[in-house]
Each structure stands twice: as structure tokens, then as C-alpha cells.
Amino acid sequence: MASVAVNQVGYLPSGPKRATVVTDALEPLPWQLTDGDGRVVATGTTEPRGTDASSGQNVHTIDFGIHHETGTGYALTADGATSRPFTIGAGLYRPLLTDAMKFFYCQRSGIEIRDELRPGYGRPAGHLSDSDVPCAPDAGDYRLDVRGGWYDAGDQGKYVVNAGITVWQLLHAFEHRGGVDDLALDIPESGNGIPDLLNEVRWELDFLLRMQAPDGMAHHKMHDSEWIGLPTLPHLNPRPRVLRPVSTAATLNLAAVAAQGARIFRKYDADYADLLLAAARTAYTAAETNPIRYAPVDDATGGGPYDDDDVRDEFYWAAAELYLTTAEQQYADAVLASPLHTADVFGPYAFDWAATAAAARLDLALTPSELPGRDDVRASVIAGADRYLAVQRAHPYAVAYAPPGNQWDWGSNSMVLNNLVVLAVAHDLTGEARYRDGVLEGLDYILGRNALNLSYVTGYGTDFAKNQHSRWYAHQLDPSLPHPPKGTLAGGPNSGLQDELAQARLAGCVGQFCYLDDIESWSTNELTINWNAPLVWVAAFAAESNS
Numbered sequence: 001m002a003s004v005a006v007n008q009v010g011y012l013p014s015g016p017k018r019a020t021v022v023t024d025a026l027e028p029l030p031w032q033l034t035d036g037d038g039r040v041v042a043t044g045t046t047e048p049r050g051t052d053a054s055s056g057q058n059v060h061t062i063d064f065g066i067h068h069e070t071g072t073g074y075a076l077t078a079d080g081a082t083s084r085p086f087t088i089g090a091g092l093y094r095p096l097l098t099d100a101m102k103f104f105y106c107q108r109s110g111i112e113i114r115d116e117l118r119p120g121y122g123r124p125a126g127h128l129s130d131s132d133v134p135c136a137p138d139a140g141d142y143r144l145d146v147r148g149g150w151y152d153a154g155d156q157g158k159y160v161v162n163a164g165i166t167v168w169q170l171l172h173a174f175e176h177r178g179g180v181d182d183l184a185l186d187i188p189e190s191g192n193g194i195p196d197l198l199n200e201v202r203w204e205l206d207f208l209l210r211m212q213a214p215d216g217m218a219h220h221k222m223h224d225s226e227w228i229g230l231p232t233l234p235h236l237n238p239r240p241r242v243l244r245p246v247s248t249a250a251t252l253n254l255a256a257v258a259a260q261g262a263r264i265f266r267k268y269d270a271d272y273a274d275l276l277l278a279a280a281r282t283a284y285t286a287a288e289t290n291p292i293r294y295a296p297v298d299d300a301t302g303g304g305p306y307d308d309d310d311v312r313d314e315f316y317w318a319a320a321e322l323y324l325t326t327a328e329q330q331y332a333d334a335v336l337a338s339p340l341h342t343a344d345v346f347g348p349y350a351f352d353w354a355a356t357a358a359a360a361r362l363d364l365a366l367t368p369s370e371l372p373g374r375d376d377v378r379a380s381v382i383a384g385a386d387r388y389l390a391v392q393r394a395h396p397y398a399v400a401y402a403p404p405g406n407q408w409d410w411g412s413n414s415m416v417l418n419n420l421v422v423l424a425v426a427h428d429l430t431g432e433a434r435y436r437d438g439v440l441e442g443l444d445y446i447l448g449r450n451a452l453n454l455s456y457v458t459g460y461g462t463d464f465a466k467n468q469h470s471r472w473y474a475h476q477l478d479p480s481l482p483h484p485p486k487g488t489l490a491g492g493p494n495s496g497l498q499d500e501l502a503q504a505r506l507a508g509c510v511g512q513f514c515y516l517d518d519i520e521s522w523s524t525n526e527l528t529i530n531w532n533a534p535l536v537w538v539a540a541f542a543a544e545s546n547s
């Protein structure tokens with residue numbers, strides 16, 4: 001049975017327009033584009049692409065970029081199969097940007113979610129008692145007020161390293177993308193004179209500041225003492241909470257985003273900027289004093305480990321953000337001395353919470369500074385983008401991610417998106433259209449042009465993921481609870497198949513097929529703050545590209 005996979009949300013009038021056909025045919029096939037009235041408005045022939053390694057399918061591609069007219073209800077037909085309907089229009093990505101960012105309010109801990117702001121999602125405040133949490137016996141002998149912040153994912157833990165990359169990415173979008181400063185997010189702080197994105201991010205930054213121990217180090221994480229089942233609303237979760245030990249990685253995450261935040265908040269709230277910068281400096285110094293406090297892989301009772309035993313990248317990133325904010329020589333020296341400053345950081349996977357050197361490089365490339373050798377920094381980003389563009393061009397589904405051995409990572413959708421961020425920054429640096437087109441075409445995969453014909457963003461497209469693993473958007477288990485909110489990204493194909501349901505249903509799966517839209521498949525179908533953040537970033541770029 002043939003099928004035609006498209007971006008189910010649609011295509012920009014001036015953007016690339018391609019689709020992928022699954023067929024047995026080896027020779028070019030005729031295709032037709034029909035409009036909302038069923039009229040044929042364009043025709044052509046497909047390009048056979050052979051066997052796609054990421055899915056094992058025999059595929060062709062359709063390029064219908066000759067068609068520029070806007071409208072709804074378009075569809076592509078080839079080999080007797082018709083695609084899901086799609087729109088061609090300029091305004092496709094602003095709603096996605098807004099919804100992807102609105103996701104974060106519903107993840108908030110320590111505050112009531114107001115139903116009038118998120119109809120269907122209102123709930124009482126969860127974990128108010130996070131205001132007084134003891135260290136676990138191996139973590140210290142004091143208690144901290146670590147209330148607030150966002151729940152990490154489908155669990156109710158709060159992890160400094162994952163908070164770090166998420167805050168960084170949202171603030172990076174704020175600093176370097178257009179159209180983000182006036183986002184209306186319908187949050188309690190809306191209308192206070194500060195851009196809503198910053199209001200939302202401050203909720204997490206305040207929590208990060210609270211995770212700093214008296215000695216300047218940051219606790220790696222805090223979460224339930226034991227894992228709890230699904231569904232469990234945050235305010236009904238009876239498990240005691242514990243602070244896990246400090247780590248060098250967490251401390252440097254705090255240093256990096258507090259420094260970045262100080263730079264960005266300065267214009268709106270100078271006192272807050274001072275507070276952030278002081279915390280960042282203290283954290284950086286504490287990490288220098290304690291450079292090898294690693295979070296271990298086996299610390300996984302009641303929460304995930306976020307283990308990391310290589311913090312050279314976090315040192316580089318923290319030094320870069322401190323330098324960009326202060327212009328001080330000591331931080332410039334640390335940046336220039338880091339082995340990661342000249343290393344190839346745009347490898348075959350993508351940057352993420354564990355691999356943060358690219359965050360430093362992207363910010364050093366875009367944020368104005370007097371750093372010696374800045375042209376080389378920029379050139380390294382462009383070289384990385386060229387590599388991802390080559391991967392994408394060779395890929396019949398236009399994915400700029402081809403993991404070695406076709407072993408797709410946990411949260412692969414975020415990796416696909418983060419490689420698009422590199423393309424987007426290359427576009428900022430060069431103005432060359434091929435990078436912009438790469439970002440836009442890269443979004444096709446996330447929004448339905450994939451082997452499963454599924455949009456990975458809840459509420460976007462005809463067929464979309466909606467049963468992401470979550471203890472409170474657990475509609476699949478309890479119909480009185482909602483699905484995840486519109487704009488929630490699913491983790492996506494994960495060859496690791498760590499959960500039992502995936503193991504039972506997906507054994508032997510090829511790449512793109514290692515995914516289940518089932519709430520029990522926590523290894524392929526969770527939602528997380530650090531996966532929605534790149535969706536925000538890339539949607540912001542795409543929304544800017546309307547014209």
C-alpha cells in the first residue's frame with residue numbers, strides 16, 4: 001500500500017515544499033496536487049530515492065515548490081495514495097510558537113494552574129511543601145526552600161541540569177529571535193510590563209537559585225523518594241521529597257543560565273539581574289573548587305539520574321555566558337583555554353542537556369562581544385550547519401539527524417530540532433537561503449512527513465501524538481483528565497526501547513518506527529521541558545520566516 005507523507009500543518013508560500021511517497025515502484029511516478037475544491041492545481045513526477053535507512057521503506061520524494069498559492073485543504077496523490085490535507089499559508093507557525101511556549105505554565109510546580117487561563121487544565125498547586133525539603137543522608141544535613149519551578153516531564157521531579165538547557169534555549173530564543181518579546185502567554189504575570197516569555201522563564205530561574213547550597217554548589221536534583229505510578233496529580237502525590245547531592249554539572253548549569261539571565265533581565269529588572277549575576281559568579285567559583293562531583297547513573301530511585309561524568313562542556317558553557325555578560329578577562333581566558341572552544345561540537349547526534357558545548361558556541365557566535373577569534377567561532381557553526389544540511393539532503397524525509405547505526409536516541413525529536421537550531425544560526429550568520437529552507441523543511445518531519453504519518457505535536461496536524469507519558473495529562477488512563485495541552489512535543493522514536501510496552505510491541509523496530517503513542521511508553525513518548533524548548537526556538541524561527 002502506497003502512502004504520501006506531508007507536513008500536516010502545512011507549508012509556507014515561499015518555503016520549500018516536499019513530501020515523501022512510500023511505494024513499491026522503482027521508476028518515477030506521476031503526482032498531483034489538488035486544492036480544497038478537489039481541482040488539480042499542479043502535477044509532476046516523483047524522484048525515486050531508493051531504500052530509506054531510517055525506516056527501511058522504498059521511497060520517492062515529491063517537490064511541489066512550483067506551487068505558491070495559499071489555501072487550505074490541499075492534498076497530494078501518487079501511486080493511488082492521497083496525503084493528509086494541508087494548508088499553504090503564511091501564518092502557520094505563530095500559533096505553534098505560542099502553544100509550545102504556553103506548555104510551560106501547565107508544568108509549573110508550587111502554584112495553582114488557573115482554569116480560566118488554561119481551560120480544562122486548571123489544578124490546585126502541587127508540592128507547596130517543596131518550600132522545606134531535607135537533603136538525603138548522602139547529600140547534606142540541611143533543608144532548603146526549593147519550591148516552584150517546572151516539573152521536568154511526565155514525572156514530578158525537578159532537575160537542575162535539564163532546567164539549565166531549557167532555560168538557556170528559551171532565553172536564547174528571546175535574545176536572538178524576532179517576534180518572541182511580544183508573545184502573549186496568558187499566565188498570571190501577563191501585563192506586568194515584562195515580556196511573558198521572561199515571566200515564564202523567571203519561574204524556573206527562581207527555582208534554580210533556590211537549588212544553590214550554602215557553599216555555592218547546586219544540588220543536582222530534587223524529586224520523590226520513590227517512583228510513583230500513573231495517574232497522580234501533583235497536589236495528590238503523597239511521596240516525600242528529597243534533595244539529592246550537589247554536582248559540578250548542576251552548579252555550572254546554574255552559573256551559565258544565571259549569567260545569561262543577568263544579561264537579558266538587566267533591561268527589565270536591574271536588581272534581579274544583580275542577584276542572578278552574583279549567583280552565577282559564586283556557582284562558577286564553587287565548581288572550580290569542586291570540579292569532579294559527578295552525578296552517578298545509579299542515582300535513579302524516584303527520579304531520573306541525568307548522569308554526567310564529563311563536565312568540560314559545562315565549564316566552557318558557563319565561562320562563555322559569564323564572559324558574554326561581564327566581558328571580564330578571567331572568563332575570556334577560560335573560554336579560550338577550554339578544549340571545547342576549538343573542538344568539533346556539531347557531531348552526529350545533537351546538543352542536549354548532557355552535551356552543552358554547542359550552546360556556548362551558538363551564543364558566542366551570535367551575542368556581540370570582543371572575543372578574539374570570533375570569526376572562527378562563527379565559521380565553526382557554519383561548518384556544523386553544512387554537515388547537518390548534507391545529512392538532510394541525503395535523507396528522503398529531510399531529517400537533519402542520522403544517528404550512527406540508525407540507533408535513534410531518547411528524545412530524538414529534540415535532537416532533530418536542535419540540529420535545525422544550528423542551521424538557523426547559520427542562516428543568521430550568513431543570510432543564505434539554503435539554511436533557512438533546511439530549517440523549514442526539517443519541521444516537516446516533526447509535523448507529519450515521517451514514516452508514521454504522525455505529527456509529534458499535540459493539536460497540530462490531522463493525526464497527532466496525544467498520549468504522551470504524564471502523571472496528570474493522563475487521559476488515556478482516566479478519561480476525566482485531559483490529554484497534554486496543544487503544542488506538546490512527544491519525545492519520538494527511541495531505539496533503546498527502555499520501557500516494557502515498547503519492548504513488547506516494537507522489538508526489532510527500524511529507526512523511525514521505534515515509537516508508540518501510548519502513555520505507558522515512557523521511553524518513546526514522554527513530554528519534557530527540554531524537548532518543548534527547541535520546539536519553541538525553531539517555531540520562532542519559522543514564524544519569522546513568513547514573509
Ligand code: 9MR
Nearest residue numbers: 152153155303304305306410411526528
Ligand atoms: O531525557 C533523558 C535522556 O536523555 C536519558 O537518556 C534518560 C535516561 O537517563 O533520561 C531522560 O530524562 C528523563 C529524566 O531522567 C526523568 N524525567 C523524564 C526525562 C525524560 O524521559
